[in-house]
Amino acid sequence: MQAALSPLAGSLAAVLAWLLLGLAGLAGGGNGFIARRIAFPLSALAGLVLAACGLLAVWNPAQSITLPLGLPDLPFHLRLDPLAGFFLLLLGAVSAGISVYATGYFREEAAGRLGLIVFQYHVFLASMALVMLADDAYLFMVAWETMALSSYFLVITDHRLPSVRSAGFLYLLMAHLGAISILLSFGVMNGGEGDYSFAALRAADLSPGWASVAFVLAFLGFGAKAGMIPVHAWLPEAHPAAPSPVSALMSGIMIKTALYGMVRVIYDLIGGVQWQWGMLVLAVAAGTMLFGVLYALMQHDLKRLLAYHSVENIGIILLGLGLSLVFAGFGQAAAAALGLAAALYHTLNHAVFKGLLFLGAGSILHGSGLRNLNDMGGLARSMPKTAFYFLVGALAISALPPLNGFVSEWLTFQAALQAPLVRSDTVRSLLPLFAATLALAGALTAMCFVKVYGVAFLGRPREPHGHPAARAPRDAGAWEQYGMAWLAAGCLVLGLVPTAILLMLNRVCTSLTGQGLAAEALQDSGWLWLAPTAAEQASYSPLVFLAVIVAVTWLTFILVRRFYHGRVRHADPWDCGFPEQTPRMQDTADAFGQSIRHVFGPVYRMDRHLPGPEDATPAYRLKIEDRHWYWLYLPIARLADWISGRIALLQQGRIGVYLLYSFLTLIALLVFVR
């Protein structure tokens, strides 16, 4: 009975439920009812169970179990410790909202295709949970690959479009390059012992050089999944190609499994952190952050824009992780715990608000058939509910108080402000500069979401010229709204009770590294005040903040009404007395990026065509491309082509030649084996 109630058993039950739901959806392929009305709501329920188990696991000692599955001599080891519990909480809670949304979103999907989607969707969920539960490299890689494959098939749901197929191929390629790197990292950590359980990897004693090799391999491999530069190229292609709930799952949760992997491998399996690792992570983080937001500002496809913001947010998370590694390398355990807590907090926050924003984008796509921001406009009037939830998400991702994005960025700033603890002068002066990059990225994000919200939801409707899918917009359905409301509530709650979350993260850090936040921090933090180091150093209270701002705004409103009046006349817009304005004169998404193109021009590879004064049919064309393609990806692709060309010389197509190859190989082997 004791075992039946344990968090580990509960999580396994949830995973099993997901797998069964997937099979049920597949089996009832022709029956839309099962998929539409039963599978997704039950899946949300399983998500909630998983979240509860994760939360329990954070506060309980680690549990492990060995299942006699897999290969004969390689049983599956599973372990649920506070770190895994935290990520299961994230997975369960966020996927619950997304699954509820999916109930409404896939309502009009054709039954046959829907069966496949239900199957892939649930296998995807279950494999992510197994990645977090795995306690040996073998199960980890099996779950990791299942995750990659199931999400690949979800990405190419619309496989009739060539662009979707090529996005899927790129994703599969990058996922496997990353997986190879991770596999090699496990190999290095193992040191040729043959036992790939995490307990053995933990116990293995690596020399600093080999530990660094294992770190770099793991960082690169997990980074490819997370979408950090320069291995990000798949992310802005694959995430928008998938159906919106799947985009939300991938951007919100899947890229977080990479963060889980990084934290697990670096802190738990390798150990003995060196500060140089942190500097590498920080440099990549700063580049990723700025790259992501600068390219997001150039996008006019809403889902692509959100995908670039995922790249940016991965940068923010890595910034916290990098700070943590630097402090850990210099032996400052409390500051390291603060950085790690900030990173994990932002991981959770990003899952919630990015999930919400992708769902909002899905509702726009569903309701109006539009993806291009330049065709939207005035949607707040036709889809007020979606507009409200999207606003919550937009404010949260712009790191505005008192929502959740602000708290984690605030904690990251606080971690950077611990710089004086570092003994090296150079490192100490560099850390605040990384904080400045975060400030720049945060402000640019705010600009980007003013653009998104202003162009899509505010203003007046633009005539979507020549867009076949466009129709009169209608608001999101009830299920879609419930899903968004759940995540929007998450944005608010995570923003308002940061102390509870910080205590939970403190527990995760303590179990992972043996040391948590500073003792004063825990003493000074009540339910009202968040004080991550000590109360006289820094504090923040979102509840007081919100209460004051609401009270003051309300008071102002009352006073104005009391002493003056509330009379309003409605009229045409004034616009400095210009009477002939049309919706086409509004700022577009591209126009909004103009000042950014001016300031950050060298960052982009721009192909711009401006009409001359004598053009009879003036047209403006702008194409922005990622520079990484030209200095990294295309040369590698050409190299691979060239090598394949050389190897093709071996293939003569005559059976005699192939037999000769076999013969030569045998001879060579005999020489070696001898």
Next chain:
Amino acid sequence: MSYLPDVAFQVLQSVFVVLAAPLLLGWVNQCRAWLQNRSAPSILLPYWTLAKLFHKDAVIARDASPIFRLTPYILFGCMWLAAGIVPVLATGLPFAPAADIIALVGVFALARVFAALAAMDIGTSFGGIGARREMLIGFLAEPAMLMTLFTAAFLSGSTQLTTIVETLGHREFAIHPGLAFAAIAFLMVLLAENARIPIDNPSTHLELTMVHEAMILEYSARHLALIEWAVAIKLFAYMTIGIALFLPWGIAPAEDWSALPLALAALALKLALGGAGLALLETLLAKLRLFLAPEFLSTAFLLAVLGMLTHFLTRS
């Protein structure tokens, strides 16, 4: 209850700032008029303007969404909150721990985002241009502002504005060379964030050069009054943040009510000098082209970084 006088003082100080803010604006306008050889308007003119606007009927475009009508109140509330956590007269502010300097920057960002959203709400061409430019200046100014504040935070080991003032103003009288750089950077950010010359011109009549004014073109009556008032409070808040960071002498320590009259006199003197200095700067400088704003603000950022490095060097 020992908290009671503190809370009462907190409320009093917030109300004082809100009521006194238009006076500072009036003083700056008066000084500028003198410097430009015009006959100066009354120092109380901002109050009369506000009263006039409050009495008028609001005219709102038919397409306006709730955001448009809510924004003036949010702006006013944000600025009021900001004014509440800056130690203007004394450091004994019980609400101050609710938001440190980073959260203070967050409050200004919140106000800016809502102002920009409201500007885009009606769907006019000027509103969009104004919003775009305001966000451009905002993202350039924010890192510079944070770097300036971080310098002060490193000096005092705290991001609480009240603690910073206690440390810099009351405990030691050391000279910090890092602060000199930070002060210049802060001044540049102040000019940019408050839509003053050389970044923006608060009294411009040319729509095409407007930044802040372009955003509020569609507002009228009480909504416009609240926004104008919020602008005045923002200028006041920035000036008092500058005073708190770089000239903290005279701000009363916590629990020392007898120092308040002196603090009030010191504040009046500093603000009078600061306002006159602002008017002088605005008279001497010309407005920059919009695309020179990045250079202006990146200079501010680099100065702030230099200030921080200077602090690290002189300390070690």
